Amino acid sequence: MISVRDIHKSYGQLEVIKGVSFDVTPGEVVCVIGPSGSGKSTILRCLNGLETYQKGEVRIDGQLIDPSARSIIALRQRVSMVFQRFNLFPHRTALENVMEGPVYVKGMERKAARDLAAMYLEKVGLGDKMQNFPDNLSGGQQQRVAIARALAMEPEAILFDEPTSALDPELVGDVLGVMRQVAEEGMTMVVVTHEMGFAREVADRVLFLEGGTIVEEGTAQEVLRNPKELRTQDFLHRVL
Ligand code: ADP
Numbered sequence: 544m545i546s547v548r549d550i551h552k553s554y555g556q557l558e559v560i561k562g563v564s565f566d567v568t569p570g571e572v573v574c575v576i577g578p579s580g581s582g583k584s585t586i587l588r589c590l591n592g593l594e595t596y597q598k599g600e601v602r603i604d605g606q607l608i609d610p611s612a613r614s615i616i617a618l619r620q621r622v623s624m625v626f627q628r629f630n631l632f633p634h635r636t637a638l639e640n641v642m643e644g645p646v647y648v649k650g651m652e653r654k655a656a657r658d659l660a661a662m663y664l665e666k667v668g669l670g671d672k673m674q675n676f677p678d679n680l681s682g683g684q685q686q687r688v689a690i691a692r693a694l695a696m697e698p699e700a701i702l703f704d705e706p707t708s709a710l711d712p713e714l715v716g717d718v719l720g721v722m723r724q725v726a727e728e729g730m731t732m733v734v735v736t737h738e739m740g741f742a743r744e745v746a747d748r749v750l751f752l753e754g755g756t757i758v759e760e761g762t763a764q765e766v767l768r769n770p771k772e773l774r775t776q777d778f779l780h781r782v783l
């Protein structure tokens with residue numbers, strides 16, 4: 544579904560991605576872990592065309608992605624992203640935030656988009672908060688609106704960049720619960736996270752990224768419980 548081959552990315556002289564390759568098969572959940580500054584966000588942004596790179600290729604369903612092309616807008620409909628900061632429109636209700644993409648990007652009629660948005664807000668447990676503005680929602684609820692917004696685009700894959708890092712600890716569980724449900728329903732997901740419990744229980748595969756390269760990859764069991772590489776072991780000691 545997603546194929547990444549030998550991506551190299553530099554900012555000026557600084558090479559931050561140094562030849563990263565991996566595949567994500569349909570319905571698979573891949574968690575990306577690693578220290579701050581290791582290139583996790585940069586890799587995710589390369590997957591949906593938010594970032595250009597000097598070398599390598601990304602394919603979605605076999606189709607080569609050109610981050611400089613107009614077709615990138617079509618790509619972002621197929622691969623949605625959920626950010627650490629929820630990026631909701633503050634002057635729109637939860638319902639309007641979720642309707643936005645289907646109406647303005649996909650050209651759906653407002654009535655149909657409203658029904659679709661309501662369905663996805665129900666799904667993330669916010670059926671009773673549809674008319675709330677972001678200011679009147681907790682951080683966890685706002686992030687669930689952001690997940691509903693991603694789902695409403697009916698994408699082929701969703702990328703999550705530390706979706707619970709900005710939340711108060713007591714709100715993390717609800718968001719992870721929704722993500723787990725989305726995973727169980729078969730969505731293809733790439734999740735950058737520091738939630739090792741989530742990675743252990745939900746990930747089909749874990750990638751450990753450090754210094755712009757994949758140091759180790761395998762099942763959650765392999766990477767999180769029996770890491771082979773010293774650098775993975777050190778990282779896990781620091782976060783667990
Ligand atoms: P992570 O998400 O793992 O914390 P990032 O992908 O955000 O790491 O960053 C990887 C490296 O790239 C870091 O050294 C960071 O400082 C650098 N970097 C990220 N974005 C930019 C940018 N726009 N300009 C210059 N350097 C950047």
Ligand code: MG
Nearest residue numbers: 583584585704
């Ligand atoms: Mg990051």
